[in-house]
Amino acid sequence: MKGIIGKKIGMTSIFEANGKQTAVTIIEAGPCVVTQVKSQSTDGYDAVQVAFGEKKEKNTTKAEQNHFAKAQTSPKRYVTEFRNPDASVAKALGETLTCEIFAEGEKIDVVGTSKGKGFQGVVKRHGFSGVGEASHGQHDRQRAPGSVGGSSYPSRVFKGMRMAGQMGNERVKVKGLKIVKIFAEKNYILVSGSVPGHIGSIVLIQK
Numbered sequence: 001m002k003g004i005i006g007k008k009i010g011m012t013s014i015f016e017a018n019g020k021q022t023a024v025t026i027i028e029a030g031p032c033v034v035t036q037v038k039s040q041s042t043d044g045y046d047a048v049q050v051a052f053g054e055k056k057e058k059n060t061t062k063a064e065q066n067h068f069a070k071a072q073t074s075p076k077r078y079v080t081e082f083r084n085p086d087a088s089v090a091k092a093l094g095e096t097l098t099c100e101i102f103a104e105g106e107k108i109d110v111v112g113t114s115k116g117k118g119f120q121g122v123v124k125r126h127g128f129s130g131v132g133e134a135s136h137g138q139h140d141r142q143r144a145p146g147s148v149g150g151s152s153y154p155s156r157v158f159k160g161m162r163m164a165g166q167m168g169n170e171r172v173k174v175k176g177l178k179i180v181k182i183f184a185e186k187n188y189i190l191v192s193g194s195v196p197g198h199i200g201s202i203v204l205i206q207k
Contacts, residue, residue, distance in 0.1 A: 002086035003206030004029050004097050005052035005078055006189070008112070010199050014180065014190065024180050024190040027110075029099040029205055031187060034091045035071045035079065048085040050097055051076030052202075078202055086207075099187050102179055102207070109175045111204040112197035116169030121145075126162045172196040 006029035013023045036049035053076055057065065060075040068075050071094040089101040102108065122128040122145040131141040145164065149157040174195055181190040195203055 001082050001084050001206055002089045002101055003050075003082040003204060004099065004101065005032050005050060005080060006030065006203050006205050007053075008195060008197050008199055008201050008203055009188070011194065016180070022180060022192055023194070024192055025195045027189045027191060027195070027203060027205065028187055029102075029189045030097055032097040033071055033073045033076065034093055034095050034097065035068060035073065035076070036081070037093055038081070045083060046085065047081045047083045048091065049079060049081040051079045053077035080204060082206060098184065099182055099189050100184050102182065102189065102205070104179055104182055106179045106207065107176050108179060108191065108205055108207045109173055110177055110191065110195040111171065111173045111206070112195055112201055114168045114170050114172045114196040115198050117167040119165065120167040121164045122162060125164065125167045128162075 006027040009026040009028055011023065011025050013021050015021055030052065032050040032052045034048055035051045038045060038047040038049065040046060051068070051071075051073070055075040055077040057075055060068075065075060073094065089097070091097060117124075121143055123130055123143045128143075128145060130143045131138060131146060145162075148161055148163065149155075174193070177195070178192040179189055180192055182188070183190075189205065191205075197203060
């Protein structure tokens, strides 16, 4: 696996060589610093830990400061690791990963946290159509969930019943997005379609 940490910049659309208009998401991918290299002998598995985004030293614990000092880098805000790193892009401690580990036309997976939408009803959360007609004595029932369980048997509501509740703010992986364009000088990657999260949110790009 190869991967990098990025920040969602926003969405736009571009025209490809054949004239087709494609909606793309702009992601600032890196630069990331390798802050730890894990191996079977020392940790029981192979992985590369990378860090992204600057962090003030006064907001960094002593343990974190010492950890980043081993990689000879300043404190970073976001840290994650990618298991079984690709040998072609594997880096040593303290080296930098950029968006150039990927190539235009590659298919990647993007992991992010979806927008939180708060407590929502069944129509917005699950696509229910509501009770329907407003006549025949029905009052304020258009967006109601309807029946949720049995009466005397089983006398309970089954687990997993689709009901109103907290919506969004979940870890989401979108697979098979195509890298349409790479601007190496700005560390920008343009991927087809949309990725989870609000503008400025942190995402993981991996393959």
